[in-house]
Each structure stands twice: as C-alpha cells, then as structure tokens.
Amino acid sequence: MARADSLSVFQFVFRVSVLTSPTQLPRLKIRFGTGWDTCNYHCEYCVTDQPIGDNDDSPTTLPVLSRLRSAAANPSKVLRKVVSVANRLPVLPGKETPTIGWDEGKYLRIIDRCAELPYSLDVRIGVGGETFINKTVVEGARRLSNHANTAAVNLISNLSFSFKQYEKIFQGFDLSRIAMVCSFHPTEIKDIDRWIETAAEINQIVDLAIVLVAWPPLMPTLIENKERLEQAGLEVFVQAFHGWHEQKKFPESYSDADRDLLASVFYSKHDYAHMVDLIQPGDCYAGVDYVYVDINGDVWRCGTYKMPLGNLFKGFDLMSRPAPCPGTECWCDTENLNTVAFRKQYELNSLNQHKYRARANTMGELAIDQSATSDSN
Ligand code: SF4
C-alpha cells in the first residue's frame, strides 16, 4: 500500500519542495466536497434539490423554500431520501462524525494542505451550487492553481457571468492548470447566443467542457443543443438525469427511445451502461489514485459509498489495487470514470476530467457484461 500517513508534515514539505515538477510525483486525483451549496440559478433538476422532490414551483422560488414545500407535499420521498443518504453514510463505530457543511476556514486549510502532499494533484473543487459567487471558493482555486505540486484544478460553473467578469475573477490564477466544466441550463439562461459566445471566449483561456443534463423535458432538444454548442467549437458531454420527475425515478424511467438517443450521445459505452442502465461497474480505481476529501479533511474511497481511508492532516492510506465497487450507482459522473472497465478503453487527454480519448489498441470498443446486476433502487 502507498502510505502518506507515515510521513510528517515536514517530510511532506521537504519532498514537495525537492520534487519541484508535479510530473515527478505520483498522480492523485481528488474530488474535494466543499459543502458550498448556494446557487444563483434554480434548475428544477439540480442535484442539490434532488432527489427529495419534483420541484414544481416557479423558477423564481428559492431552492430552500422549494425543497421544503416539496418535502411537505411528498413525505414518502423524504423518507426515501433519508434512507438513501443513510445508506451512503460512513460507518464509524464509536466515533462522532463532524458536520460536513461549508466552512471558509476549513476550506482554505485544506487548500493549503494540498501544497504539502507528496502527490501531483488533480483536484476537482466540488460544489453543489455556483463556484464563482463565493469569493473564498475562488480564492482557494487561485491558491491551488499556484501550488508547485498542482497538475490540474477542475472547476464547475453555470457560466452566468460575462467574459470580462471571468477575466477579472481569474486574475492571479495560473490558467495553464485550470479546467472548467460549465453546465448548459436552457431553462435558466436568459440569452443563449450570448452564453455560447462567452463559452467560446472562455474556451480560449482555459480547458473547457460543456455538460448537458438529460432531464426528461430537455430530451427533445438535447441533440439540437449539443450540435449548436459543438458548432461553436466546444466539447460537449451529456449527463444522465438522476432524480425524480413527475413522480418517476430516473434514470430507471427513461423510455427505450430516450435510451437509444442517450446511447448515441454518451462518449463511452461504459459511461452509458453505468449511468443510464445502472449496470454494476466492477472493479474501480477509487481509493487507489483517486479519493474524495470532505471539508474536515477526511479522506474517503469515493464520494458515493463512503469507505474511510484517513485524514488529509493526520495521514491516509491509499489502496494498492482496484477493488469492486460496493454499489451500482455513482453519484458523481467523474467518479464513474475511475472504473477499470473505463480506463482499459479510454485515457485522459487533457487537464479536464471530462476529456478522454479511446486508447489506440481498443478504438473505444467495450464489452459490457450484460449479465451484471442492475440497480433496483
Ligand atoms: S446551476 Fe447547477 S448548482 Fe445551480 S441550480 Fe442549476 S444545477 Fe443546481
């Protein structure tokens, strides 16, 4: 097993300062769950709102009010949500788990701690809201982009600011290490042409990918929107909708026609099989060269099924080899790409955690084990 916990802070710092190039250090991909969950948009399909309710309120309703109303109207969904969340909570007998909500001080301490780790880091700053409305989240991203051992910083945004505003926000960043995934939310964007122009401009200064969410009401325009964005020179990927819509649970409730359409736009058969058909993914590198870190610095195998590996400050043990996924559903699309099946077929080809190319010897072909169990949740 690779051990990080046997090194003191001093040794960490020493090693990182001696090995000045991140390429000389072993690579570690991190999803940092910051707990920041406030947004200036209110998409009905938001994962922050889901899967408690359907959010039938008007788009102007505050998310929290919408969630409370929805919860009051759908007590059985609240129960399902509680059970679902409980199933994903870590089991730590005899140990109290500190809260994992947003905390500015803890956030910056973890960002600064990253500079001391003996790894070449590829960090996704995970938010359940909008990254760029929080100055501290942005400050952390700026610091991280300037650490000697940072290989990539992946950021998420709804791209609701102008290009000029982003240019101002990015002052002091090392943009050569920044990748962004911007979500295209046609129900919220006031001027779609302007949004696409901004995306094309951002694409000139950082490594950008656009994500479209296959929310059922958006299925009829999915292909059209994807092509429109691609015509502007943007790389686009599609994410399955996981949640509730009109009393139906998705992705289980996608029709056959929806499934055919999604199969044609997903960039890997594996990705489609796992995220749409919920086929058991088999062995996964989560915990080996990828970890989830929460706001307390606790390190977990991944963000979906919480298996403890230690703590960023006290030390953590990585796993020595891929192991079976304990479940069938990844709650994070980038985590799903850590599976052995996916990596055999694809390799990362940029800073962006969403840009892959088929390995030369496979041409992207993937034999999916159709006999594997599918999720029945
Ligand atoms: S932009 Fe993203 S975080 Fe904000 S409401 Fe929409 S889906 Fe949620």
Ligand code: SF4
């Ligand atoms: S496939 Fe997803 S849920 Fe399963 S272990 Fe890997 S990252 Fe975690």
